Amino acid sequence: MALRGSFIRLFKKQFNSVFKLHNCSHSVAIIGAPFSKGQKRRGVEHGPQAIRDAGLLDRLSTMDYPLHDYGDLNFTHLAKDECFMHVPFPRTVGLANKMLASAVGSAVEAGHTCITLGGDHSLAIGSVQGHYKHCPDLCLIWVDAHADINTPLTSPSGNLHGQSVSFLLKELQDKMPEVPGFSWLKPFLSTSDLVYIGLRDVDPGEHYILKNCGIQYFTMRDIDRMGIQRVTEMSLDHLLSRKQKPIHLSFDIDAFDPSLAPATGTPVNGGLTYREGIYLAEEINNTGLLSAMDLVEVNPTLGATREAVEATASLAVDVIAASLGKTREGAHISFDKLPSPGTTYKADNEQKICL
Ligand SMILES: NC(=[NH2+])NCCC[C@H](N)C(=O)O
Numbered sequence: 200m201a202l203r204g205s206f207i208r209l210f211k212k213q214f215n216s217v218f219k220l221h222n223c224s225h226s227v228a229i230i231g232a233p234f235s236k237g238q239k240r241r242g243v244e245h246g247p248q249a250i251r252d253a254g255l256l257d258r259l260s261t262m263d264y265p266l267h268d269y270g271d272l273n274f275t276h277l278a279k280d281e282c283f284m285h286v287p288f289p290r291t292v293g294l295a296n297k298m299l300a301s302a303v304g305s306a307v308e309a310g311h312t313c314i315t316l317g318g319d320h321s322l323a324i325g326s327v328q329g330h331y332k333h334c335p336d337l338c339l340i341w342v343d344a345h346a347d348i349n350t351p352l353t354s355p356s357g358n359l360h361g362q363s364v365s366f367l368l369k370e371l372q373d374k375m376p377e378v379p380g381f382s383w384l385k386p387f388l389s390t391s392d393l394v395y396i397g398l399r400d401v402d403p404g405e406h407y408i409l410k411n412c413g414i415q416y417f418t419m420r421d422i423d424r425m426g427i428q429r430v431t432e433m434s435l436d437h438l439l440s441r442k443q444k445p446i447h448l449s450f451d452i453d454a455f456d457p458s459l460a461p462a463t464g465t466p467v468n469g470g471l472t473y474r475e476g477i478y479l480a481e482e483i484n485n486t487g488l489l490s491a492m493d494l495v496e497v498n499p500t501l502g503a504t505r506e507a508v509e510a511t512a513s514l515a516v517d518v519i520a521a522s523l524g525k526t527r528e529g530a531h532i533s534f535d536k537l538p539s540p541g542t543t544y545k546a547d548n549e550q551k552i553c554l
Pocket residue numbers: 319320321345346347349354355356357358360361362400402451453464465496
């Protein structure tokens with residue numbers, strides 16, 4: 200394993216320096232997106248603060264790249280924003296996503312790997328679109344209990360956080376009504392550049408779309424059957440075997456089992472284990488192609504206890520750190536050689552991770 204890891208890192212180093220991939224940056228930007236109008240439960244707007252309180256910046260600062268904290272965006276709640284059909288807050292969600300798209304776009308353009316902290320999952324509309332503006336060949340890995348691919352016409356709840364992907368896909372263009380607040384957005388993603396992992400609560404309209412558009416998806420049953428290693432390998436092969444593409448990872452914390460991530464709005468039993476989630480994040484990091492990521496749906500007001508909230512937020516931190524290169528085997532880049540008794544050699548206190 201160690202050998203394979205170092206080979207991959209060596210390959211990545213060579214590959215990056217030869218091709219100067221803009222998406223394989225060695226600096227990270229954090230954007231807080233305290234947004235909750237893509238669903239009806241209050242509290243998910245406090246997700247970014249909960250993830251910060253769980254020590255995100257401290258954890259990332261032990262790694263070997265510059266960190267840029269862009270702070271939290273300030274979204275406007277539009278007073279006059281009637282439902283569109285049964286979809287609540289369409290203009291408010293549209294405007295917030297437009298704003299987020301521009302923030303993510305600037306961060307990616309500046310050469311950072313951009314991490315967006317949610318907030319509800321409707322914000323992926325803006326974050327993927329902003330990423331796309333500067334990386335038009337991106338591919339999307341959606342890790343979630345849900346497919347979030349309802350159109351406004353199939354959605355049982357009306358909530359936009361269950362519809363984000365339908366706004367992005369070219370193949371669904373003629374099935375989408377004109378939702379007020381979204382005239383700035385043109386669908387740009389092909390179904391062949393999308394993979395789902397972790398699904399276990401899919402609505403009938405979503406199932407129709409997944410099947411009929413030939414979308415690659417792996418349910419929890421597939422993970423039970425093949426294991427996370429095979430599922431990850433097949434996902435990455437599907438997206439990257441034709442061409443190496445910048446990866447957008449959209450990670451809904453409800454992909455994890457509710458026993459690990461209880462503080463979330465739509466928990467579903469039978470989710471990812473801690474090790475499955477971290478393994479997936481590590482493998483995505485190993486591609487060297489992670490270019491932007493969302494970590495969404497941490498809702499600190501929904502945990503039964505303070506411990507439950509802290510466990511959920513700290514899991515979010517672990518997934519982000521693993522996606523950015525924190526390994527379970529450790530790293531020894533701060534040691535050129537082992538100190539022997541009697542030498543004055545002092546190891547750097549800061550642990551540096553070799554990306
Ligand atoms: N991002 C989420 N947690 N989405 C949950 C979506 C639930 C359901 N499928 C709906 O459309 O309302």
